[in-house]
Each structure stands twice: as structure tokens, then as C-alpha cells.
Amino acid sequence: MSVGIRHDDLRRRNRAMVIAAVRRAGRPSRTEIAATTGLSHSTISAISSDLIGEGILAEGKPSEAGALKRGRPQVGLGLNPEAAAVMTVVLSLNFLSVAVIDYAGQVISEEQRRLDTLTMSREALIGECVAIVRRRLEDPDIDVRSVARIALAIQGITDTKARAMLWSPITPQTDIAFADILEAEFGIPATMENDCNMMAVALRWRDPERYRDDFIAILLSHGIGMGLVLKGELFTGTHSSGGEFGHMIHRPGGALCRCGRRGCVEAYAGNYAIWRNARQLSEDTEPVADVSDAQMRALAATARERAGPEREAYRKAGEALGYGLGSLFALIDPAPVAMVGVSAAAFDLIEPALREAIAQTAGGQHSESISFDAEPNELPLIREGCAMRALTFVDQEIFAPGMQTKAGPAAKKNVA
Amino acid sequence: MSVGIRHDDLRRRNRAMVIAAVRRAGRPSRTEIAATTGLSHSTISAISSDLIGEGILAEGKPSEAGALKRGRPQVGLGLNPEAAAVMTVVLSLNFLSVAVIDYAGQVISEEQRRLDTLTMSREALIGECVAIVRRRLEDPDIDVRSVARIALAIQGITDTKARAMLWSPITPQTDIAFADILEAEFGIPATMENDCNMMAVALRWRDPERYRDDFIAILLSHGIGMGLVLKGELFTGTHSSGGEFGHMIHRPGGALCRCGRRGCVEAYAGNYAIWRNARQLSEDTEPVADVSDAQMRALAATARERAGPEREAYRKAGEALGYGLGSLFALIDPAPVAMVGVSAAAFDLIEPALREAIAQTAGGQHSESISFDAEPNELPLIREGCAMRALTFVDQEIFAPGMQTKAGPAAKKNVA
DNA sequence: CAGTGTTTTTTCGAGGCTCGAAAAAATAGG
DNA sequence: CCTATTTTTTCGAGCCTCGAAAAAACACTG
Numbered sequence: 001m002s003v004g005i006r007h008d009d010l011r012r013r014n015r016a017m018v019i020a021a022v023r024r025a026g027r028p029s030r031t032e033i034a035a036t037t038g039l040s041h042s043t044i045s046a047i048s049s050d051l052i053g054e055g056i057l058a059e060g061k062p063s064e065a066g067a068l069k070r071g072r073p074q075v076g077l078g079l080n081p082e083a084a085a086v087m088t089v090v091l092s093l094n095f096l097s098v099a100v101i102d103y104a105g106q107v108i109s110e111e112q113r114r115l116d117t118l119t120m121s122r123e124a125l126i127g128e129c130v131a132i133v134r135r136r137l138e139d140p141d142i143d144v145r146s147v148a149r150i151a152l153a154i155q156g157i158t159d160t161k162a163r164a165m166l167w168s169p170i171t172p173q174t175d176i177a178f179a180d181i182l183e184a185e186f187g188i189p190a191t192m193e194n195d196c197n198m199m200a201v202a203l204r205w206r207d208p209e210r211y212r213d214d215f216i217a218i219l220l221s222h223g224i225g226m227g228l229v230l231k232g233e234l235f236t237g238t239h240s241s242g243g244e245f246g247h248m249i250h251r252p253g254g255a256l257c258r259c260g261r262r263g264c265v266e267a268y269a270g271n272y273a274i275w276r277n278a279r280q281l282s283e284d285t286e287p288v289a290d291v292s293d294a295q296m297r298a299l300a301a302t303a304r305e306r307a308g309p310e311r312e313a314y315r316k317a318g319e320a321l322g323y324g325l326g327s328l329f330a331l332i333d334p335a336p337v338a339m340v341g342v343s344a345a346a347f348d349l350i351e352p353a354l355r356e357a358i359a360q361t362a363g364g365q366h367s368e369s370i371s372f373d374a375e376p377n378e379l380p381l382i383r384e385g386c387a388m389r390a391l392t393f394v395d396q397e398i399f400a401p402g403m404q405t406k407a408g409p410a411a412k413k414n415v416a
Numbered sequence: 417m418s419v420g421i422r423h424d425d426l427r428r429r430n431r432a433m434v435i436a437a438v439r440r441a442g443r444p445s446r447t448e449i450a451a452t453t454g455l456s457h458s459t460i461s462a463i464s465s466d467l468i469g470e471g472i473l474a475e476g477k478p479s480e481a482g483a484l485k486r487g488r489p490q491v492g493l494g495l496n497p498e499a500a501a502v503m504t505v506v507l508s509l510n511f512l513s514v515a516v517i518d519y520a521g522q523v524i525s526e527e528q529r530r531l532d533t534l535t536m537s538r539e540a541l542i543g544e545c546v547a548i549v550r551r552r553l554e555d556p557d558i559d560v561r562s563v564a565r566i567a568l569a570i571q572g573i574t575d576t577k578a579r580a581m582l583w584s585p586i587t588p589q590t591d592i593a594f595a596d597i598l599e600a601e602f603g604i605p606a607t608m609e610n611d612c613n614m615m616a617v618a619l620r621w622r623d624p625e626r627y628r629d630d631f632i633a634i635l636l637s638h639g640i641g642m643g644l645v646l647k648g649e650l651f652t653g654t655h656s657s658g659g660e661f662g663h664m665i666h667r668p669g670g671a672l673c674r675c676g677r678r679g680c681v682e683a684y685a686g687n688y689a690i691w692r693n694a695r696q697l698s699e700d701t702e703p704v705a706d707v708s709d710a711q712m713r714a715l716a717a718t719a720r721e722r723a724g725p726e727r728e729a730y731r732k733a734g735e736a737l738g739y740g741l742g743s744l745f746a747l748i749d750p751a752p753v754a755m756v757g758v759s760a761a762a763f764d765l766i767e768p769a770l771r772e773a774i775a776q777t778a779g780g781q782h783s784e785s786i787s788f789d790a791e792p793n794e795l796p797l798i799r800e801g802c803a804m805r806a807l808t809f810v811d812q813e814i815f816a817p818g819m820q821t822k823a824g825p826a827a828k829k830n831v832a
Numbered sequence: 833c834a835g836t837g838t839t840t841t842t843t844c845g846a847g848g849c850t851c852g853a854a855a856a857a858a859t860a861g862g
Numbered sequence: 863c864c865t866a867t868t869t870t871t872t873c874g875a876g877c878c879t880c881g882a883a884a885a886a887a888c889a890c891t892g
Contacts, residue, residue: 004433004455005426007879010849017420031869039420040851045871071868072858214654230654237749238630238646247778248743251668252735261776319668327664327743333653360677362663423850426878447840456880461842487839488887 011047014039016400018047019056022077023395024208027060029074048077056083056103056399079104082146084398086390087136087188089129089152090382092195093117093170093222093290097379098132100142101387103394109139117170118289125171129178130185137186148398150190151390152178153198153382155225158241162191166240169223169258189397191389194241195219197234198385199378200227203338205388206381210373214335216328218245218321219378220343220350222290223258224266230332246270248327250320255283268320269350271296271343277313278303293342300346314346318353325354326361329370338373345376427463430455432816434463435472438493439811440624443476445490464493472499472519472815495520498562500814502806503552503604505545505568506798508611509533509586509638509706513795514548516558517803519810525555533586534705541587545594546601553602564814566606567806568594569614569798571641574657578607582656585639585674605813607805610657611635613650614801615794616643619754621804622797626789630751632744634661634737635794636759636766638706639674640682646748662686664743666736671699684736685766687712687759693729694719709758716762730762734769741770742777745786754789761792 014037021033028036034044051057058080081104090097094117099110115128129152137144156168164177182190196219203211213232219225224246228235236242246266247259254263258272267273272287278299303310325337339347351372358370375381430453437449444452450460467473474496497520506513510533515526531544545568553560572584580593598606612635619627629648635641640662644651652658662682663675670679674688683689688703694715719726741753755763767788774786791797 004430004453004459005421005879006455007426007848010421010423010426010878014420014850029869037420039422041870042852042872043420043850046850049871069868070860070866072856072870074869237747238751239749242747242749244746244778247746249739249746249777252666252739252773252776259778261778263776264778323665323668328747330660330663330665331653331658331744331747333655333658335654357668360668361665362660362675362677362680421850423877426849430879445840457841458843458881459879462879465842485839486837486889488841488885490840 012400014043015047015051016396018044018051019079019395019399020392022057022079023391027076027078029076031074033077051399052077054399055080081106084148084394085142085146086149086151086387086394087133087147088383088386088390089133089150089182090195090379090386091117091129091152091154091170092379092382093155095379096128096132097383098136099383099387100136100139100147101391103391105387105391109136109142111136118172120171122173122176125173126176126178126181130182133182133186147188148394149390150182150186150188151193151198151386151393152182152190153193153195153386154178155195155221155223157244158192158194160236160239160241162193164192189393191393193386193389194225194227194236194243195378195382196225196227196243197236197241198227198389199338199340199381200229200234200385201388202381202383202385204229205384210336211338214332215338216325216335217338217340217381219341220269220321220339220347221341221378222271224269224321228332245324245328248324250323256285256287258287265320265324269317269324269343274299274313274317274343277316278310280309296342297345300343300349303346303349311349314349315353317343318350318355319357321350322354322357323361326358329358330362334370336371336373338375340375340378340381342376344374347372347374428816430459431463431467432812434460434467435495435811435815436808438473438495439807443492443494445492447490449493467815468493470815471496497522500564500810501558501562502565502567502803502810503549503563504799504802504806505549505566505598506611506795506802507533507545507568507570507586508795508798509571512544512548513799514552515799515803516552516555516563517807519807521803521807525552525558527552534588536587538589538592541589542592542594542597546597549598549602563604564810565806566598566602566604567609567614567802567809568598568606569609569611569802570594571611571637571639573660574608574610576652576655576657578609581608605809607809609802609805610641610643610652610659611794611798612641612643612659613652613657614643614805615754615756615797616645616650616801617804618797618799618801620645621800626752627754630748632741632751632753634753634755635757636685636737636755636763637757637794638687640686640737644748661740661744664740666739672701672703674703681736681740685733685740685759690729690733690759691715693732694726696725712758713761716759716765719762719765727765730765731769733759734766734771735773737766738770738773739777742774745774746778750786752787752789754791756791756794756797758792760790763788763790 017037018033021036030044030048034041057077060076060078081102083103085100085102088099094115096115097112099107102108111132154165154168155170157166159166163179167174179190179192196217200217203217215229217227226243226245228243247264249263250265250268251263255267256262257264257267271291275291276285299310303314433453434449437452438444446460446464450457473493476492476494497518499519501516501518504515510531512531513528515523518524527548570581570584571586573582575582579595583590595606595608612633616633619633631645633643642659642661644659663680665679666681666684667679671683672678673680673683687707691707692701715726719730
């Protein structure tokens, strides 16, 4: 079970805490850090002096310009942008997007590229990823040695260890250990994350007021995905990235899903399902490979304009999502929901049936109080989530190490 | 967010760790404790010497009599039974059961009582609970002052703070803050737990090999309940005890459930549902109040004997449970399952349809590898779980105290 | 039965860490 | 220029854990 706390863990953890406080607060003063961490001023002073000496933090103006106060002005502590850099790689349908981000979170280099992910061979897919990363690393603006971490995100299922993609709708290939591949190729630690989990991470940084301890991000796109934060922690399955909300069963034996099974929520609410129903095709019809965002927007426009199969298709989607959420809420209790992706722009068409369905379920006891947010564009969210994930890794594992590196050679004395 | 680690927390946590190690291992030697906690021998020596001095631990023979080894024999450390005592109160349909348990986990006094929970008034129900607790505390064998904790368990929904029962099938009353009531009455800290969660806790102590980090306990009784352990932690909802597996939706608009809604898993797999289907009554038939265990066993016997509505009823139950588990597994990935309660004794009738259904779902990809255990008797499990819950509370909160009660009246000012 | 080997447990000094109090620093206001 | 105020640093005290060595407790051996 869990292990005792060694004496040296103490400093490590408190260092991590200080870095985290700075990352969250922007440019807090030492006093503010002391307040949020609960540690004493002396401790914060010692730790931050270390961190500045190591080039991790840098002093600057305090965050609030309201420095028109009486006493000694606060000195803001900020992350030193040059302390490190991280790289994000987002692989989505027919699209590959890479960015290099400095330690303070600013994008310093990026590249995007169209691919035909559905038909590419395994080697080609891996090759493209490796190549685009290599090009960014060779960018003269980038100091390769400063890149401390790569975070990949992909639509689909990844493993809990964040090493491999297990399955993805964007490619017929399975079980690609992207993290291991990139690590071997570039010698930079890498992780392979699930796209919806990264959306959830990003929402938490974007709006910590609303998305704090418990919330749900649902991707309404070609497939239906979910990122779930419970009790302040990203929820993952025990073996995989988990949270396959889209493949909860809505109707046993029902509509044909892209995954080959029947009755999944996605088989009613995914783009292909809405499109299939809007065209009044049978529920047994093989899901089409891709419906463009433009087509979906046109469908939504028609549905808004007049009653008909289009509107009914959105109603069915809402119903499936509502019952699915109801079942989910039976397990975890209701929580704020963010709808992300192209169909989030059609949430007005989905919401009535969704709320009606949810009211029929155990989780819907206070269905009117459940609040939904819509964000049509998932890509920026996924990128942000990846960046934060990689940066917090650097914060914790690289700048607050001490697992077993007893290697301390020269005892460092106080920095003058 | 999380708070820095103070210097005094260190000792507190390591004390708790040592106590936990002793509770898990039985009579470990100091050397064994050092090994499992990862702390040094000197530290373990210091802490255990403190704990013995405080009467929390006691020396004794080592756990393994295989002490025929060469050197200085190990000295076993055990929990001192007289260090404290706890009380468990389990309230189930028409039955109230109380036990007093010493610090080492032995029952030292108990009492059970039949009640008519379904028709009792709120006051009568509370009164019975208070009275039975009082009688146990007045037992001359018990030192009242040693009773450090009361843990109640009830079938139904409790709140996350473990203070109150929110809703229960065993009584029409709602929102009874049992924990507060008992605390006020006896001045002993109390918690109100969900029965299925306690089953899960107990399974973990009974068989840590099988039920370690991720597993599911499902109560198949009049209602369907669930206790879920994920990543080594008891899973609860964000507001309530959560994990209302029985009220996930199996068929939208389907059979009438005891909760008043339609299509819940329970409306197919609860005792009343199996009974209703076996009698070939309509799915709209109002659920009967109670089906006796004897009636259920008779039903199962008939189903085993010949094809007919009884067998079909169990098949439907299996199907509902299978699809429900499939949806659950879509979220959390498959995990070992313990089926508990009277219908667990009929699991042979349920399993085929359950496995068939689960194979139709996303979580069922490796359905044959999912393993089920059956335990027909839930009450002992619930009692054990309560006892362990109360005892670990004493371990942590009373014998390793020192929460950072920063009681600081000098809060934050600085609002220019 | 004393001596030797082995394993467990305790002791002791060293080194770190956090804390509170006090000092130092930096500014606005008068 | 002096004073009040707030932030930050300094310093000694008090704990805590650790490693090494000593002490303890037994089995085995001749």
C-alpha cells in the first residue's frame, strides 16, 4: 500500500507546491504563496530563493497593479519562460498539429498538417508524427535541450500508463506505443493522452471557478467522447483512458455503432448517427466514414428551420445523451457539463430532448439545475490541455525531483 | 487546492502508516513494518515505542510461529484490544443489528432486533436506534469511555459527508441525519455509511489478493446496490454515496421501478422484479413491498427444475445486469465483481444471460475473463465493513491526530 | 556449556526541514 | 527627512528521519 514519507520528500513536495501555486496564480508574491499553501513565510522565502537560483522562477512586477499600498511593495514571482519548453502533438482525423510552448505557457513555434489518417499505413502515420516533431526541434528558434516533455493527444482509447494508443477512430491501426516511439527517437519523455481528458484538463485551467472539482466534458463530434474530473482528479479507467461515455448502452440491440456493437449512445448522437437519422436511413446502415463540419452545420440549420427528419435526428441524439447522462449521474451524481465539438453548436436542438430524458432518470432529480456549457471548437482545448499536462509534469517531475536521486554531490549553501 | 506539508504532519502520517501496517498484517515485527512502509528501522523503532507507550500497540508473539530462525527472534506488534472500541449499527429491512468491537477487531457485545421499518414513524425509527445503542453502551462489560466511534450503515442513499441518510427503500422517511443525532445523544463521533460501500470495504479486508485496487460489489437483493473501489479508493458520488448501479437505465421507458421511474436495471433484476416476471405480471405492476428470501429460493429452485416464466425472469435479470455492467465497464474498464445477497445464490441462473449481454457491450471485449464471485449473505459483510471503517477512523483521526487546524483568526485582510 | 554466528531492535549523532520571532528592506504619506 | 506599514529575509530552536554502530536475543556447534 502507500509508503511512508521520507524526510527528503518534504522539501520535494513543498517545492512542487510552490511551483504549482505560481503556475496557477500567475505572478503571486511570496506572501500570497504562503497564504495559499499554508506554509510559513520563512519556508516560502527559502524555497523561492532556491527556485530563483535554479532559474525556474523569476522575479517581476506583482500580478495586481494595485500596488498603491502603504508598505514594502510585493515582488511578483513568475515562471521563467526559459526554464524549459514542452511540445504538444495533437492527432485528430486527417489533421496533425504540433506546438512548442515555453515554460510560462506561451506558444513559441507551431506547425499543422493535413493527412489522410484513415488510409495511412502504420509506418506512414508514425513517420509523419516523428517527422513533424523533428522539424519543430530543428527550428532555429528552439533550444532542443530545453524541450523537456512531449504530450500527444489522440481521439480514441489510450492506456492508463499514457504510453500507447490502443484504438482510435481516426485510423484502422491499433496499439501504437507513440510515447515509447517518440522517447526512443528523441530521448525526450513523452506521454500519450486521450483527447477528451485533455479537454477536461484545459477547461479546469480556463475556468477554475466553474470547472473545479467535479465536472464533465463531452465531445460531440463524429464520435462521442468524455473527459471526467471527479474530486479534483482526472478520472480514467483502470486499464485504459476509460470514460467511454459514447459506448454506454442506450438501447440494447439498437442502432449500429461505429464500434460494431449496437445501441451505444454514439450510435444515436455521433455525427454519423445524426446524419443517418436525418437522411432517414435504417439504423442498420453502416456508419459513414466522415461527415464534414459544414454538412453538420447545414443539417442543424435545416432542423432549426422546419420540423422534419433533421429535427427528429437531433431529438434522438438529445434523448440518447440524456439517458446516458442520467445513467452516468446515477453513478457519480450530477455535475456541470461542457459540450464541446461541432454538435455543441447545435446544442439548442439537442437540449430539450436531453433534459426531458434526463428527467426520467435517477440522476435527473434536479435536472433543471444541471448546467450546460457549449464550446464548438475542440482543437484549441485539446492543445491547451496537452500543454498544461506537459508543463505540470515538468513542474513536478523535473523541477521537484527527489525520488531516489541521492546523488547530491556538492552541498549547496545559501545563495548570496 | 492542496496544501503544503508541515513539519509535524510528517510524524502524524508516519504514525498512521505504522498503525495501518499493523492492522493489515496482524502481528508484524518491526522489521516487517519497516519493509512495508519503506521507512528506516530507527524510525519504526521510535514510532512503535511511542505507540506502545500510549497503549495503542502491544508486543506479543510474532505472527508466524516459524520462528525457528537463526538470530534474535522477531517481536510481534499487535493492536492493543483495549486501546479503544467502536460500535456498528446496521439498519436493514425490518432488522436492526448492533455490535461493539474492540480495537483489535473482536466483537465484544452485540444485539439484534426485528422492527417494522416500513411502517415506523420517523421518531420511532430514530428512537429504536438510539435505544439500542444506549443499551449496548450500558452493558457492564463495556467501558463507555473507550467507545471512540460509531459507524452506521443503511440500505439506500447517504450523503458524501457520511452524516445523513437521504433516502432508503426500508423506510418512507427521508433525510435523517443519523450521524448528527447519535453524536448529539452520546457525544461519540459517528458516520452514516451506505451498505454496499461497506460490503466493498469488507471484501477488501477479507480477501486483499482478489479485491485490491479495482473491484465491484453488487448487492442483488430486493433492490440492486453497488459498492465500487477504484484505484484503491472507495468510489462515492460527488454529493451522495453514489454508485447507484441499480438505477442506471437499462431500457428507456421500460419496466416500472420501485423508485417510480422506468427501465432501471433494478426494475429487471431486483427481487420484486424477478418475482413480478416469474408471476408473468405486467411490467407496469406496482413493485411489491417485500419478497421473502424463502420465496426467492423457491423461485430459483423452480427455475432450475424446468423452463418457464421463472427461468425467463432470471434470464431477464441477467440481461439487465449484463447491459448495466457493460455500460459501467465502458466507463471504468472491467474489474472483478462480487455478487452479494440472496440472488447471488441464484447466480447460476443469471450468469449465462449476463455474460451474453456483457459481450454485446464495449466493456465486454474480454467478457470471458471477467470473474464473478457469489456471496449470498450480505449482513456479515456489511457489519465487517462498518467495523473496519470505524476502526480505521480511530487509527487515523484519534491515534494519529494533528490535522492542520490553522484556526488562524488572523485570516486574510488586505482588502484595500 | 561456553563460544560463535545471525538476525532483530535500540541508540546516538548528523543533517535537513519548517517555524516563529525579530530584523531588514522598501515604499507612501506627512 | 521621518514615520508607519507591509513584505521579505535571517536566525536560532525544535523536530524528524537516517545511517552506522552497538546491544540484545536466540540457534547452532563442538
